[in-house]
Amino acid sequence: MSTGRERRRLGLVSASALVVASMIGAGVFTTSGFALADLGSPARVLFAWAVGGVTATCGALCYGALARALPESGGEYTYLARTIHPLAGFLAGWVSLLAGFSAPIAAAALGLQAYLDSSFALGGDPRWIGTGAIALAGGLHGLRLTLGVVTQNAVVALKLALILAFVLLGAWKLQLAERVSAAPAGEFDLGAFALSLVWISFAYSGWNAAGYVAGEVRDPERNLPRALILGTAIVTLAYLALNAVFVYAAPLAELAGKSEVGAIAAEALGGPGLRRFLTLIVALALFTSVSSMVMSGPRVVARMAADGLFPRAFAFTGDAPARAVALQVALSIAVVWFADLRQLIGYVGFTLGLCAAAAVVGLLRLRARAGAERVPVPGYPFVPALYLAMTLFASGYMVVREPVNAAYGVATVAVGLVPYALWRRRPSR
Numbered sequence: 001m002s003t004g005r006e007r008r009r010l011g012l013v014s015a016s017a018l019v020v021a022s023m024i025g026a027g028v029f030t031t032s033g034f035a036l037a038d039l040g041s042p043a044r045v046l047f048a049w050a051v052g053g054v055t056a057t058c059g060a061l062c063y064g065a066l067a068r069a070l071p072e073s074g075g076e077y078t079y080l081a082r083t084i085h086p087l088a089g090f091l092a093g094w095v096s097l098l099a100g101f102s103a104p105i106a107a108a109a110l111g112l113q114a115y116l117d118s119s120f121a122l123g124g125d126p127r128w129i130g131t132g133a134i135a136l137a138g139g140l141h142g143l144r145l146t147l148g149v150v151t152q153n154a155v156v157a158l159k160l161a162l163i164l165a166f167v168l169l170g171a172w173k174l175q176l177a178e179r180v181s182a183a184p185a186g187e188f189d190l191g192a193f194a195l196s197l198v199w200i201s202f203a204y205s206g207w208n209a210a211g212y213v214a215g216e217v218r219d220p221e222r223n224l225p226r227a228l229i230l231g232t233a234i235v236t237l238a239y240l241a242l243n244a245v246f247v248y249a250a251p252l253a254e255l256a257g258k259s260e261v262g263a264i265a266a267e268a269l270g271g272p273g274l275r276r277f278l279t280l281i282v283a284l285a286l287f288t289s290v291s292s293m294v295m296s297g298p299r300v301v302a303r304m305a306a307d308g309l310f311p312r313a314f315a316f317t318g319d320a321p322a323r324a325v326a327l328q329v330a331l332s333i334a335v336v337w338f339a340d341l342r343q344l345i346g347y348v349g350f351t352l353g354l355c356a357a358a359a360v361v362g363l364l365r366l367r368a369r370a371g372a373e374r375v376p377v378p379g380y381p382f383v384p385a386l387y388l389a390m391t392l393f394a395s396g397y398m399v400v401r402e403p404v405n406a407a408y409g410v411a412t413v414a415v416g417l418v419p420y421a422l423w424r425r426r427p428s429r
C-alpha cells in the first residue's frame with residue numbers, strides 16, 4: 001500500500017541534469033531574434049545574455065541558501081510560505097502552476113513545433129507536435145520516477161554534446177573571436193535592453209528547478225546548492241556560445257524578429273543539412289525542457305495539496321504524483337492551442353521574475369530572523385542585492401514597454417486570491 005511519502009532518490013547528477021534540462025528550452029533558440037529586433041546589434045544581444053547569466057547565477061546562489069535551510073519540495077511555494085506568509089506561498093504556487101510551468105511547457109512545445117515544421121514541412125496542424133511531446137513527457141513522469149529520470153539524464157548528455165559540436169563548427173566557420181570583439185554601432189536604448197532582459201530571463205528560468213524536487217534529493221543540504229550552481233554555470237556558458245553563433249551567422253535583417261533564429265543561422269552556415277542537424281538538437285533540447293517541467297511542476301501542486309491548499313486528490317501518491325502530472329499536462333496542452341509564443345515569453349519572464357525576487361526577499365527575512373550562522377548566503381549582501389536590482393529593473397521596464405503582458409502577470413497573482421480563500425476554509429482531514 002502506498003504511503004504517499006516522497007523518497008530521496010535523486011543524486012547530484014540527476015538534480016543538475018534537471019536544472020540543465022529545465023533551462024535549455026525554447027528561450028535560447030527563439031529569444032535572440034526578438035532581442036536583435038529591439039537592440040539592433042549582435043554585440044548588445046550577447047551583452048544582454050551575459051547580464052542574464054550573471055543574474056541567474058546570483059539567483060542560484062540565493063536559492064542554494066534557501067534550499068540548504070529548507071530542504072523540502074515545492075520551490076517558491078515552500079520558501080515563501082515558510083519565510084513570509086502562507087498566502088504568499090500559495091500565490092507563488094498558483095503562479096507556478098500557470099505561469100511557472102503550464103506556460104513555459106507550452107512555450108517549449110510551441111518552439112519545438114515551429115522548428116520541426118519550418119525545417120521538415122511536416123504538414124497538418126503543427127500544434128499536434130507540441131501536444132504529442134507534452135503527452136509523452138506526462139507518460140514518462142506520471143507513473144514511475146526512475147524511468148523519466150534515466151531517460152532525461154541520457155537525453156541531456158546527448159543534447160550538450162550536440163550543442164558543443166554545433167558551436168565548434170560555427171566558431172570555426174565564422175571566426176567568432178574577431179566578430180565578437182567588434183564594437184556595437186548606434187545609440188543604446190535602455191528600455192529596449194531592459195525588455196530584452198525580460199525575454200532572456202525567460203530563457204534562463206529553470207535555474208531554480210532542483211528546488212521543486214528538494215524532498216526527493218539525497219543529502220539536500222549539500223547536493224541542492226551544488227546542483228543549482230553547477231547547472232546554471234553549464235547553461236550560461238552554453239547560451240553565450242550558442243548565441244554568439246546565432247547572431248553572427250546571418251545578416252541582421254534575416255534574423256531580427258524571427259522565432260526560429262537558430263534554424264536560420266544554421267542554414268546560413270551550412271545549408272539545409274546543417275539546419276536539419278540543429279533542428280534535431282532543438283528537438284532534443286525542447287523535449288527535455290518539457291520533460292523536466294512536467295516532472296517538477298506537479299511536485300508544487302502535490303505539496304500544496306498535502307498542506308490542504310489544493311484538492312487532496314492531487315497529493316503525492318505512489319511513485320509519482322500522477323494526478324498532479326495529469327493536471328499539468330492538460331493545462332499545458334490547452335495553452336499550446338490558444339497562446340502565442342512571443343506573448344508567452346514576455347508574460348512568463350515578467351511573472352516568474354517577480355516570484356523569484358519575492359523568494360529572495362524571503363531569504364533575507366529568514367536570515368534576519370534565524371541569524372547569519374544558520375542561514376549563510378554566499379556573497380552577502382551583494383549577491384542578493386544585485387539579483388533583486390536586476391530583476392526589478394527589468395520588470396519595471398516591462399510594465400512601461402509592454403503593459404499588457406505585465407497586466408496578465410499581475411492578474412494571474414490576483415486571481416489566486418479566490419481559490420486561496422475557498423480552500424483554506426475547508427476543514428482538514
